[in-house]
Amino acid sequence: MPLDPTLARLANAVLMVPFESHHAPRWVLEGLAEGISGVCLFHNNLQSPEQVRALNAQLGEAADTPLISLDEEGGDVTRIGQARGSDYPGNAALGAVDDTELTRATHREMGGRLADLGFNTDLAPSVDVNVADDNPVIGTRSFGADPGLVARHAKASVLGLHDAGVVACAKHFPGHGATSQDSHHVLPLVEADAEVLRERELRPFRAAVEAGVRSVLTAHIEMPTLGGSGPATLNHHVLNRVLRQELGFTGTVVSDAMEMQGVSERIGIPEASVLAVAAGCDLLCLGRFVYADQVGAVRTALVEAVRQGRLRGERLEEAAARNADLRAWARGRAAVRASVPGPDGVGLSGARRATRVRGEPPRLHDPFVVEVEAPAGVAVGEVPWGLSPWFADTVRVTPGATAAEDLSARAAGRGLVVVVRDAHRYPDTRDLVLSLLAVRPDAVVVEMGLPVWLPDLGTHVSTYGAAHVNSRSAAELLGAERALQDARSGV
Structure with missing residues (x-):
């Protein structure tokens, strides 16, 4: 009908x-x-x-x-x-x-x-x-x-x-x-x-x-x-x-x-x-x-x-x-x-203002960056996140399936950065971070979700989000040459 x-x-x-x-x-x-x-x-x-x-x-x-x-x-x-x-x-x-x-x-x-x-x-x-x-x-x-x-x-x-x-x-x-x-x-x-x-x-x-x-x-x-x-x-x-x-x-x-x-x-x-x-x-x-x-x-x-x-x-x-x-x-x-005016950089400026540091960021020598995988929610979908655009030597690892000893060995003599996302929600992520900090208390932990969990050791950077501008603001703070070059050129 x-x-x-x-x-x-x-x-x-x-x-x-x-x-x-x-x-x-x-x-x-x-x-x-x-x-x-x-x-x-x-x-x-x-x-x-x-x-x-x-x-x-x-x-x-x-x-x-x-x-x-x-x-x-x-x-x-x-x-x-x-x-x-x-x-x-x-x-x-x-x-x-x-x-x-x-x-x-x-x-x-x-x-x-x-x-x-x-x-x-x-x-x-x-x-x-x-x-x-x-x-x-x-x-x-x-x-x-x-x-x-x-x-x-x-x-x-x-x-x-x-x-x-x-x-x-x-x-x-x-x-x-x-x-x-x-x-x-x-x-x-x-x-x-x-x-x-x-x-x-x-x-x-x-x-x-x-x-x-x-x-x-x-x-x-x-x-x-x-x-x-x-x-x-x-x-x-x-x-x-x-x-x-x-x-x-x-x-x-x-x-x-x-x-x-x-x-x-x-x-x-x-x-x-x-x-x-x-x-x-x-x-x-x-x-x-x-x-x-x-x-x-x-x-x-x-x-x-x-x-x-x-x-x-x-x-x-x-x-x-x-x-x-x-x-x-x-x-x-x-x-x-x-x-409405065109883009004026308000997004990057806001991300920089939001980034918080607990402790003093060290000068990173030849940095090795470990990004700890976190599942994306349905609303978020598959969108790139992390510091890999800014640091040449970056690895993405799955918590629980990666040995902290192996990562520590790869970072020997180098600055170590550990990037997490909502670590408070994932016990395996927290365990991996704590194991790395036990060996490398000088490591920098970058939280790109909500900074609910703050480990006692190391320097802690909170970006309050994993957008491209949040990543770049953290990279600038950590002295990533690519990010600093972009900042100097106004990109």
Whole structure:
């Protein structure tokens, strides 16, 4: 039975879709022409600046200002910086500096670069308050563990992106910072008291709303003390009583990726999508791997749910209207982009200001650098990190499978640098570092994640992130000749 064309177009209006390649396939272009509100680009869509500009121009010609989005947080989560790492420090580094003008300038410059590439929407910033040291999904993506600090930088980052004419999207509502589980794989549960959640998790979102944020992205996370049940993405009470009524948000509610197991593992993506729209989501970010046939299944599920009375047609109309308003806002802000200056080095400057040293960095003679492997989270993906661009003799090792004695022997008579990432989360990494320090107490330990664990011996350098600029700031501090030459030449 063919779909009712009016209902099908309304269903299209709540969709933000991914696609497979560096070129827009026919189903995406036709879908945009038939009312799909936008697209979300990932690593597999981005090859070069020229290719991205051409792709986004093609997408923009398929409809009147579709939302062309990506997850560009700067720092560890970068799409445009996948090849070598981001040119912008992430939120943890900006929070460590705690200069809201720097945060606004960083997001303004990053937004300007996105606009130059043809994007009009950034699924950022992350305004989660990271209070769980073992949080596997947020970590350096957060400005910090203090709600007041996160709130003021949430406001600054929203304003910075808006300065550049790019739609900001505060995430992950109502807050993913107090979990020890990743909603890509499971449904995390936070059982803190409601008043704690209001003062801690909700405070940055309140600040983002006050700053005029136009979209908020939900978390697939359960907070029963706020009311309702199930993941926030499917929780009518959380999205309406809390976000809209209590916080006063009037813009577009965007779902986190609907393919994530925290929301759709038990019921499937089409059914989860119906429940999300019914609960109050206006725009469904379907994820990275939900392509033509699956997009069609979601569209059909939404239309059938209206026919069956499980989803009010008025709810679809309301969501479509909010998304149309967001597209109109993006269209109206496009003129702002011409006034945004080009890159001025604010990213590297911020990374340098964020880098912290405990102890006195020694003069490294003929340095030998050991990078200890750490798994990349799903949100981060495979992005280069470490000091190998700056030091010629660098090895990447797997903790638990590498003998400290062998590494110590290779470093004999030379300066030793050990690079780790979130060592506090990995016992094997800590064991390897301690074994090396027992033999080489003069070694330098560079932590490129959160500096929760600080060994007693050696010099400790903390970068608060693993972006390219974070790496370079540490390399300069350690006297890497390549980094210093770049600094002298203004590269």
